[in-house]
Amino acid sequence: MPIADIREITLNRSEALQQQLYEAFMQRIQDGRWPAGTRLPSSRQLALELGISRNTVLAVCEQLKAEATLESRTGKGVFVAADVRALPERPDAGHTLRASAPMPQPVTPSRQVAGRMPGFDNSLPFTPGLPDLKAFPLKIWNRLVHQQESRTRLLGYDHPQGLVRLREQVVEYLISARGVRCRPEQVIVTAGAQQALSLIAEVFLRDGDEVLIEDPGYRGAQRALGARAGLLPVPLRHQVIDVSCLPSRTEAQLLYCTPTHQYPMGGILSYGDRIRLLEWAGSTATWIIEDDYDSEFYFNGRPIPALQGLMPEAPVLYLGSFSKTLFPSLRLGYLVVPDSLVPAFVAAKHRISGESPLQTQAAVAEFLASGQFNRHVRRMREVYREKWQRFEHLLLERLPETWNIVAESAGMHVVVTGPVRDRDAVAHLQAAGLGSAPLSEHFLSEPSSQGLVLGFASASDSDSRRCVELLAGMPANVSPPDTAR
């Protein structure tokens, strides 16, 4: 190797010389200027030429030897290792081809839903599912968080199933408030309802399986369950799943529904139909996924007890979330399953994400234990009830007869149908800084109606007025239900 090569190396004295030298050597070896077998000048000579200490040179050579990039041949000196080669050409484009092949393909409607991303700003007023964050008792919450943050034990690892203390508190709440029959051993803590649903998919579904699901329904469930399985839509009747439409025999092992507060239509499954549903599950050996969405914000008297608790050992996988009762970014929810399924669910949780954040689990457990959770939910029930009444009043007052309000039992949102293409209306509101969702996109089958899902929980009175004015001002545009899904 001519010394000229070495003289080309310029080092910046204000930075770490060793690192610079390492990179200079690496670069020349990588781009082939110093091919395999090239002999390096002695460390003394290198130090001299580069005007740096010999130790620096030796350190770099040692590291390159450790990496088998350089090799010393005793008595002969230091060489670029015999097996070193220059950088290969960029691998062929086969990658992108093969990579795209196994990606989710639109074989069921759900696949398309799976691929669709929410708008980046999903914090706008009227965004469905967004709570009234200003009403959250942040000071109290933070105090509880601070009590956890110095506990070193909460920095390490724990069990994927979730902190025992949190599972105990969740059980107390579910028994008293939701009539769920469970013990802490049956609870699996999850990253919100979304992870609970993907855990169910992970445990039960294999490619090509089928799942029964209420239609229209929650898009998060369509995504989580539809990624692997085909989705068999079950229509609604009076805004709840139409139990009379369930097949008497089915290959499907799972039925997804929101019996206490159908999403998005807001209907409540009657006691008689709940029993029918359980009987059907028994006769077809199907598991019911009970998503107890929004049940906390039922406005007429106390919420209806969960399906899961109606009978001992009901064939129900029960799930709930703290995203609405506390706040969404917490990413904490829970799943209640029969004892026989616990090991499979814990193994799946262990596999797909490991434990949930410990400090958060501990803080939520104390929020529940201290009674703050119940106090907050009771208070929010009033806040949302009043918001809903004022908003409904506005809707009735300002919108022409061509508009209708459904989902009247809704706790955090209402659905309004009107003489406009719902995607247009959503875009119209979005442009004015208001969030909402097109009803038509909640359908797996042909949308039977066009409407808007309006999350009033996150809206102020002035937001509500603006929203209603914007809708009232829209030119009627009675096109057939959007089929471009």
Added chain:
Amino acid sequence: MPIADIREITLNRSEALQQQLYEAFMQRIQDGRWPAGTRLPSSRQLALELGISRNTVLAVCEQLKAEATLESRTGKGVFVAADVRALPERPDAGHTLRASAPMPQPVTPSRQVAGRMPGFDNSLPFTPGLPDLKAFPLKIWNRLVHQQESRTRLLGYDHPQGLVRLREQVVEYLISARGVRCRPEQVIVTAGAQQALSLIAEVFLRDGDEVLIEDPGYRGAQRALGARAGLLPVPLRHQVIDVSCLPSRTEAQLLYCTPTHQYPMGGILSYGDRIRLLEWAGSTATWIIEDDYDSEFYFNGRPIPALQGLMPEAPVLYLGSFSKTLFPSLRLGYLVVPDSLVPAFVAAKHRISGESPLQTQAAVAEFLASGQFNRHVRRMREVYREKWQRFEHLLLERLPETWNIVAESAGMHVVVTGPVRDRDAVAHLQAAGLGSAPLSEHFLSEPSSQGLVLGFASASDSDSRRCVELLAGMPANVSPPDTAR
């Protein structure tokens, strides 16, 4: 209905009467004591018999009507709804049968691993992967967390890909510290390395696919990738993946490896083999999963640059985690993928868990931006280096020649092999309150050696002394490698 039925209802005046009455009625309707069509006494009569206000009775009846459990027939009174039925029998055992059918079956070794749970107390000294939590700058960290906690914006929803601010900081770190070539658009924030791996499985794998994986290797990767795919073990040579053993043609689309710090054996893949690996990936159109495990705690000079950065558009899915550099319960990691794959990964994240906790993301971003992260990592590198040197010294000094130390470059753990069944040794340490893992359980193929993975990072000097004494005191028990896997 005889009034006697009503008189049986006892109400506790110290609790909510309406709720008690609702439950009393529900119970009798559910267990069939009040069959469909039963006529209820008048609200006046009920109030009289129960000695409570008529309004309470009316409220309960209204709710039961809303649920279609009771119905009023005008002029005739209130009846148990015609379609109400008593509770069905418990559904047949078909459930457990059908439920167990689709659960993970031991078709590949990985399936067994997938089902195996870690011991509940995985916070014992020497637990592999557990950092020295006492050395974490908790005060500084908490101050950064407190700066985030009043930001209402961080309570709501954001993008599943991760906060832009965090992705920008991760990119700065990866470019400067790891030589990774990336932009924030290519980064997906995950719940630790485990979720990064299951996202890769979610995007690439369909039931029955195959994945190449270094053997022995990281059990978390075996779990995440092996749940759906068959695992094809690639043996090691000199404690790193043996590139010469890679098949020249393969159906597998993924190869998992830890090139910068093989887990658990601790070897470093040479520059020449890195190039060979990339060339192989190019020629077989295979994606390399580069798990940059523990690279931060490389003790000999600066860590070796990541495989991903060795060439433009390398066919690499790069993943890392903050579990070791910050703390495990944070549950935060990152994945860097080529632009072409970003949409599929973001959709998968959206599907399986939604966004990562926002406050945590924001706090980590500031920890990085403030320079605290680099300071902490530099400091821990010294802490671990010294712990390792002291521990290695103890091992060499106290253990008989029949024991050997491998994984000498290990940043947080070492592997020692000895004349004992590793499961016995692990149990022996566990009984003394020390964690460790049996090397044999890291093998997919027949374990070629028995050894212990000892996470010295979490061990104090006295823990280390106890550990070494316990091992030295074990009776040699040279049984053939454990095959009961």
